[in-house]
Amino acid sequence: MMPFRRVLVAAGLLACLAAPVRAQEPFRIGLILPMTGPFQGTGRQIEAAVKLYMAQHGDVVAGRKVSVVLRDDAGVADTSRRLAQELVVRDHVQVLAGFGLTPLAMAVAPIATQAKVPEVVMVAATSVITEKSPFIVRVAQVLPQPAVIAADWALKNGIRKVVSVVSDYGPGYDAEKWFNDRFKAGGGQVLAALRVPLANPDFAPFLQRVKDSNPDAMFVFVPAGVGNIFAKQFVERGLDKSGIRFIATGDVTDDDTLNGMGDAMLGVVSAGPYSAAHPSAVNKAFVTAFKAANGGMRPNFIAVFGYDGMAAIYQALEKTKGNSDGAALVEAMKGMAWESPRGPMRIDPQTRDVIHNIYMRKVERVDGELYNVEFETFPDVKDPAKAPK
Secondary structure, eight states, X not given: OOOHHHHHHHHHHHHHHHHHHHHTSOEEEEEEEOOSSTTHHHHHHHHHHHHHHHHHHOSEETTEEEEEEEEEOTTOHHHHHHHHHHHHHTSOOSEEEEOSSHHHHHHHHHHHHHHXXXXXXXXXXXXXXXXXXXXXXXXXXXXXXXXXXXXXXXXXXXXXXXXXXXXXXXXXXXXXXXXXXXXXXXTOEEEEEEEEOSSSOOOXXXXXXXXXHOOSEEEEEOOTTSHHHHHHHHHHTTGGGSOOEEEEETTTTOTTTHHHHOGXXXXXXXXXXXXXXXXXXXXXXXXXXXXXXXXXXXXXXXXHHHHHHHHHHHHHHHHTTTOOOHHHHHHHHTTOEEEETTEEEEEOTTTOOEEEEEEEEEEXXXXXXXXXXXXXXXXEEOOGGGSOO
């Protein structure tokens, strides 16, 4: 029988030998995106951004080989839930990331909680998402952020009567509530609050109601990739010549589709956290590299959210020295700050939500192309929905 002291020594040696092996185990990121269906542009932008980040920063972090397991949920919440379960149970991922729409992020929240796996939200923008699991960290925008900034700008610029038009789901409700409440609190009048079905939207009848109401301005939120449909029907209904001002969140004048919307978008004012025309050196380098890696495709705000999501994951793994425990990774992300292509970026340590600049932008022609040109900066905007009462 081996003496007790020799047993301890042998166990210690085995632990020492096992430690480097554990350190070399792959660190897997389960990336759930809509790669097919109506929101496939979202998936395409994030996939490209994730590949670019890894090409620039390598695929080894704190001694761990990083791999990405991409799954297509086609924008369907039940599929997101099933894929998340498979990624955790079968593929043993240490992080879940992506989530192109609010229902998709919400569907996965219970899995993140039960498995104690961080859920890094790269797109979904409804305020309440981070409250659904202590393992959710968001690097995307939160819709109340640009909504209140747009309302403040409208009031300062002589707009007194508006009609709001939003997509009929979580982020749309946030955009509607926070713009309209802020606008009314400042003395403005909301003539109508219109909600358009998210699936197969037909904006024409809603735009006609806007035209008939004759407001000073129309405030619009639709998710990225749908703005081109809105723009087409905006022109068909003659609103581009109506004198009604067009104010939006940055999703509407999405960089990925803006050129295809045509000159009717010239002069449209929007509030958002990112433009491909953002004049920082970091962003210029990002746009150049992104275009070079993707056949000239212009990055949009979603690409930057995906890029920043990878930055948060990589930095968290560095901070934990390769420890992939979910609670440790989330703790490492709290309060994290870095210079993003969008500008200064940090994670609120209390809410695990994004704090970033919101820019007022106007669509202008630059070197023959349409861009959202920033003209005013509102720094370090937190989610107003989570402000202390």
